Amino acid sequence: MKRKPAITSRDVAERAGVSQSAVSRCFSTNASISEKTKLKVLQAAKELGYRPNSIARSLITRSSRTIALVLSHLDNMFYPLVLEKASLRFQAEDYHLLLFVVPEEGDFIGVMDRILQSQVDGILMMSASLTSSLAQECVDTGIPVVLINRNVDFAGVSQVYSDNYHGGYWVGSYLAMGGHEQIAYLAGLKSSSTSRHRYQGLVDGLASLGKQCQVIVQGDYDFEQARSATLQLFSEPPYPDAIFAASDHMAIAVIETLRHDLGRRVPEDVSVVGFDDTPIAAWPSYRLTTVRQSVDQMVEEATTLLIKQIRQGDFRAVSRMLPVTPILRDSVRQFTHE
Amino acid sequence: MKRKPAITSRDVAERAGVSQSAVSRCFSTNASISEKTKLKVLQAAKELGYRPNSIARSLITRSSRTIALVLSHLDNMFYPLVLEKASLRFQAEDYHLLLFVVPEEGDFIGVMDRILQSQVDGILMMSASLTSSLAQECVDTGIPVVLINRNVDFAGVSQVYSDNYHGGYWVGSYLAMGGHEQIAYLAGLKSSSTSRHRYQGLVDGLASLGKQCQVIVQGDYDFEQARSATLQLFSEPPYPDAIFAASDHMAIAVIETLRHDLGRRVPEDVSVVGFDDTPIAAWPSYRLTTVRQSVDQMVEEATTLLIKQIRQGDFRAVSRMLPVTPILRDSVRQFTHE
DNA sequence: TTGAAAGCGCTAACAG
DNA sequence: CTGTTAGCGCTTTCAA
Numbered sequence: 001m002k003r004k005p006a007i008t009s010r011d012v013a014e015r016a017g018v019s020q021s022a023v024s025r026c027f028s029t030n031a032s033i034s035e036k037t038k039l040k041v042l043q044a045a046k047e048l049g050y051r052p053n054s055i056a057r058s059l060i061t062r063s064s065r066t067i068a069l070v071l072s073h074l075d076n077m078f079y080p081l082v083l084e085k086a087s088l089r090f091q092a093e094d095y096h097l098l099l100f101v102v103p104e105e106g107d108f109i110g111v112m113d114r115i116l117q118s119q120v121d122g123i124l125m126m127s128a129s130l131t132s133s134l135a136q137e138c139v140d141t142g143i144p145v146v147l148i149n150r151n152v153d154f155a156g157v158s159q160v161y162s163d164n165y166h167g168g169y170w171v172g173s174y175l176a177m178g179g180h181e182q183i184a185y186l187a188g189l190k191s192s193s194t195s196r197h198r199y200q201g202l203v204d205g206l207a208s209l210g211k212q213c214q215v216i217v218q219g220d221y222d223f224e225q226a227r228s229a230t231l232q233l234f235s236e237p238p239y240p241d242a243i244f245a246a247s248d249h250m251a252i253a254v255i256e257t258l259r260h261d262l263g264r265r266v267p268e269d270v271s272v273v274g275f276d277d278t279p280i281a282a283w284p285s286y287r288l289t290t291v292r293q294s295v296d297q298m299v300e301e302a303t304t305l306l307i308k309q310i311r312q313g314d315f316r317a318v319s320r321m322l323p324v325t326p327i328l329r330d331s332v333r334q335f336t337h338e
Numbered sequence: 339m340k341r342k343p344a345i346t347s348r349d350v351a352e353r354a355g356v357s358q359s360a361v362s363r364c365f366s367t368n369a370s371i372s373e374k375t376k377l378k379v380l381q382a383a384k385e386l387g388y389r390p391n392s393i394a395r396s397l398i399t400r401s402s403r404t405i406a407l408v409l410s411h412l413d414n415m416f417y418p419l420v421l422e423k424a425s426l427r428f429q430a431e432d433y434h435l436l437l438f439v440v441p442e443e444g445d446f447i448g449v450m451d452r453i454l455q456s457q458v459d460g461i462l463m464m465s466a467s468l469t470s471s472l473a474q475e476c477v478d479t480g481i482p483v484v485l486i487n488r489n490v491d492f493a494g495v496s497q498v499y500s501d502n503y504h505g506g507y508w509v510g511s512y513l514a515m516g517g518h519e520q521i522a523y524l525a526g527l528k529s530s531s532t533s534r535h536r537y538q539g540l541v542d543g544l545a546s547l548g549k550q551c552q553v554i555v556q557g558d559y560d561f562e563q564a565r566s567a568t569l570q571l572f573s574e575p576p577y578p579d580a581i582f583a584a585s586d587h588m589a590i591a592v593i594e595t596l597r598h599d600l601g602r603r604v605p606e607d608v609s610v611v612g613f614d615d616t617p618i619a620a621w622p623s624y625r626l627t628t629v630r631q632s633v634d635q636m637v638e639e640a641t642t643l644l645i646k647q648i649r650q651g652d653f654r655a656v657s658r659m660l661p662v663t664p665i666l667r668d669s670v671r672q673f674t675h676e
Numbered sequence: 677t678t679g680a681a682a683g684c685g686c687t688a689a690c691a692g
Numbered sequence: 693c694t695g696t697t698a699g700c701g702c703t704t705t706c707a708a
Contacts, residue, residue: 006400008685019695024687031687032693049478054455055396056685060700062344064393069437075617080418087439091449096456097437099407101425111429117392118434140387223617252621260622279413279561283590284598285623346701357679362703369703370677394701398684 007050016044027052058119066096067306068115071126072103073221076249077278078295079126082148085299086124093307095121102127116141122306124148144309148302149293151193151319158309160302160320164197164275167291167324168244171198171273172205172213174289174326175242178333180271183211184233184240186219186226186250195221195246198275202244215240219250226253227261234262241270242332248274248281248290255286255331271332277325287330297322345388354382365390396457404434405644406453409464410441411559414587415616416633417464420486423637424462431645433459440465454479460644462486482647486640487631489531489657496647498640498658502535502613505629505662506582509536509611510543510551512627512664513580516671518609521549522571522578524557524564524588533559533584536613540582553578557588564591565599572600579608580670586612586619589626593669609670615663625668635660 009023016023018037025031026041044050058064067090073079087097098120100111108127115123116137123138123145138145139156147159175183185202188195203213217233219226226245230253233240245251251274258264258272266272274281277292301320309315347361354361356375363369364379382388396402405428411417425435436458438449446465453461454475461476461483476483477494485497513521523540526533541551555571557564564583568591571578583589589612596602596610604610612619615630639658647653 006685010685020685021687021696022694024685025694028687034693037694049475051451051455053397053457053685055393055402055457056700057687058393058700059391059397059685059702060687062700066436074418074422075415077413077415077418080412080415080421083418083437084412084439087437088441091439091452096452098404099421099425099435099437101422101429103426113389114429114434117389119391119393137387256622284594344701348701358701359679359681359703360677362701363678366703372677375678391701394684395703396684397686397701398703400684 006053007048009050009052012041012045012048012050015048016040024052063121064096064119065094066098066118066120068098068100068118068120068123069126070100070102070111070115070123072101074101075223076221076247077280078247078249078276078293081278081295082126082299085295086303089299089303093303095307112137116143122146122310124302124306125150139315142313142315144306144315146302146306146309148298149194151197153193156317158305158317158319160298160305160322161194162293162298162322163324164194165201165204167275167293167326168198168201168203169205169208170201170324170326171244171275171291172202172211173208174205174332175244175271175273176206176209176211178242178271180242180333181211182215182238182240182242183213184243185213185216186229186243186245186254187216188219188221188246188250190218190220192221192246198244198246214238219245219247219253221247221250223249223253226250227257230254230257231261234264239270242273243270244273246275248276248278248288250274251288251290251331252280252286255288267331267333273332277327281327281329289329289332290327292325292327294322294325344391345386347388347390350379350383350386350388353386354378362390401459402434402457403432404436404456404458406436406438406456406458406461407464408438408440408449408453408461410439412439413561414559414585415618416585416587416614416631419616419633420464420637423633424641427637427641431641433645450475454481460484460648462640462644463488477653480651480653482644482653484640484644484647486636487532489535491531494655496643496655496657498636498643498660499532500631500636500660501662502532503539503542505613505631505664506536506539506541507543507546508539508662508664509582509613509629510540510549511546512543512670513582513609513611514544514547514549516580516609518580518671519549520553520576520578520580521551522581523551523554524567524581524583524592525554526557526559526584526588528556528558530559530584536582536584552576557583557591559585559588561587561591564588565595568592568595569599572602577608580611581608582611582613584613586614586616586626586628588612589628589669590618590624593624593626605669605671611670615665619665619667627667627670628665630663630665632660632663 013020217229274290281288555567612628619626
């Protein structure tokens with residue numbers, strides 16, 4: 001790494017005939033500096049092509065104005081979308097974003113170590129695998145953490161997540177009312193609280209109308225795995241007449257498989273429900289009935305919360321559960337007397 | 339921002355009964371230090387929960403081990419995928435990733451300023467709007483830049499991109515051979531060299547068999563816009579019997595619109611070809627004929643190049659054009675005598 | 677191998 | 693309002 005020795009505030013100061021700190025003041029808000037010197041400095045700075053070194057600034061202010069974003073599952077459209085929103089939001093607040101893509105349920109520990117070293121001001125986490133000891137470590141270090149779309153029972157970290165239980169509950173009762181009998185749940189990752197809560201909701205929603213969930217298969221939030229799970233579901237009777245997938249991403253995989261590998265019609269032969277309401281769910285080919293989580297709201301809440309915690313050094317963990325909206329489209333058979 | 343005063347190498351030194359520099363040496367590779375002291379230090383470090391402050395390290399080494407990633411169009415699955423790959427690759431090389439999501443063709447200048455201030459070691463750019471003056475500025479600062487999936491005629495920056503022209507050329511000749519007569523091009527952003535080259539290829543490929551592209555509409559790489567463009571294409575005769583979309587993302591929008599709004603069959607009534615070969619193209623519902631760009635190869639080349647340039651302080655711009663692979667699926671009508 | 681000392685480029689008191 | 697001064701936490705000579 002050799003590059004031209006960078007231009008420092010000292011160089012600018014010299015050229016402008018002022019002190020180095022005068023230069024510094026020109027580039028920080030609410031520092032008292034006269035119009036006149038400011039002009040001289042800015043002029044010199046421009047001539048030299050000077051830019052304040054934010055590393056040096058971070059070192060002294062002990063704040064990098066950087067937030068770590070931890071995520072996985074980029075293949076599920078839901079995440080790129082929240083990534084985009086979150087990034088725009090943070091940029092607007094003048095925070096930088098350090099991105100950490102973690103493999104599925106990988107060696108989170110290594111990543112955590114790097115995050116902690118990187119002196120971020122806060123952590124926004126959209127990945128399941130945060131053990132409580134890891135979380136504790138963050139809290140000890142004094143770095144605020146907020147979990148998005150995740151819900152762990154560790155008290156130390158803040159979290160914003162959807163009302164997965166009631167989302168699932170709605171699906172359960174809706175499916176029950178539709179007269180479905182053989183209901184299957186296509187689960188997400190085993191470690192995912194989100195998937196578990198949706199399942200619990202489904203079971204209770206079904207039970208409220210005297211039905212039950214007949215079978216549960218693992219899809220792990222993965223497209224291909226959802227496909228095999230669907231195949232497996234239809235490998236021998238009794239065949240499901242409704243499948244609730246823990247994500248739209250998987251629900252689409254189910255529909256594809258149903259239609260093209262299994263020759264089943266949706267919703268006539270089997271009903272499919274998803275969760276998230278990603279853009280794909282609305283595509284005319286699918287018209288997927290699903291449960292909407294508001295990405296906007298989720299990101300808004302999470303980022304606001306994180307920024308507040310950073311600003312105030314306020315570490316009380318707060319949990320925000322967001323309401324969820326059933327989106328009725330055409331992937332569920334309408335009720336008919338039989 | 340107040341947090342517990344961080345644990346520094348000084349603290350560790352004190353506890354271990356060694357000098358501060360001894361501690362530093364323990365955490366840097368190939369520094370001479372005896373097993374014995376190293377053990378003591380590591381022990382003390384663990385007890386205190388010490389982690390080297392990478393900001394301070396960056397300040398002195400003048401290298402942040404950070405790379406800026408600039409992108410947009412996160413709604414097009416292609417980009418999340420390259421994002422994921424790139425991030426894994428850089429993480430493996432022990433680089434951090436600073437993410438900058440830029441709006442469509444937004445005020446790139448503001449973003450650039452922030453990037454330059456953030457002292458990144460290199461820039462990987464997947465967004466079109468890099469004016470040559472901006473590029474020049476990077477080069478002046480001595481920060482290597484590589485453009486991915488973009489091809490500007492500014493000589494100063496490196497770029498790795500696909501052979502868009504021949505991709506388009508293949509599509510043109512394939513469509514011509516299929517006996518299509520009314521061929522439409524659904525273009526990407528006006529500012530996109532990529533889209534222009536694909537178009538040029540299409541035109542020449544068609545011409546090689548005595549055909550021509552009848553009409554060109556703007557889709558700007560956007561799903562909804564691609565939908566309206568498709569509608570527009572069929573608002574009055576002559577109707578296209580083939581549409582080449584500059585991205586799979588748009589091609590899917592075309593198919594959806596054709597099937598569900600226009601009641602046209604694909605490929606019987608109209609053929610559709612895309613570009614990228616994102617996972618969706620292979621879904622049974624679409625079986626989109628397309629031109630594959632290898633994300634893996636692109637990312638591999640681009641990251642390797644960038645890292646090399648950073649390491650060697652080698653700023654000669656190099657361009658790598660990657661070959662492209664036609665993927666024949668079922669969205670193009672097979673040739674039949676008429 | 678080790679410690680002392682000199683900064684990296686900047687901000688933040690503190691005087692003037 | 694402005695300059696002087698003292699570090700932020702670390703790496704890196706330089707002697708010992």
